[in-house]
Amino acid sequence: MNDRVMLDGSVLADALRGEPADFRSDSLSDMWHAMAVKQADGETEQRAAQSLGISGRRFKALALELWGRPFAEERDARAGEGANAQKRGRVARQLKDEMRIALEGRRNGDD
Incomplete structure (x- = not known):
């Protein structure tokens, strides 16, 4: 639908055909969770x-520089699939x- 809300193509196709669109589908639920x-x-x-x-922008840049991906992605990868909040x-x-x-x-010039 936009860059933040995406729907499965079949849901959109149903809506365009005038058929009831199943907005309770697992894909939509997954999207809201994500x-x-x-x-x-x-x-x-x-x-x-x-x-x-530091600024949010600097934080994001540093994460990419250190790990090649955003902070949250690195955290989740290291914590492992299904990790609880404490482990994360x-x-x-x-x-x-x-x-x-x-x-x-x-700051100490060790760059």
Whole structure:
């Protein structure tokens, strides 16, 4: 539907044909869940950036530089599939420590 809301093509095709569209489908439920997770990850990254004393933009750039992917993706990969919130939190703290070390190294000219 737009860059934030996507529907399975069959749901859209049904709606365009004037047929009832099943908006309770698993794909739509998955989409809403993914949007909620993305929003939560964005808030997590904002708080982490603030705790490091850097902007959100700098935080994202540093994550890409260190791990080649966004903070939340690296956290989830290290935590493992199905990890609970506590494990993701532990991993997030480890990642922030890695970022802090990288930032301190730059301040000390260790680039």
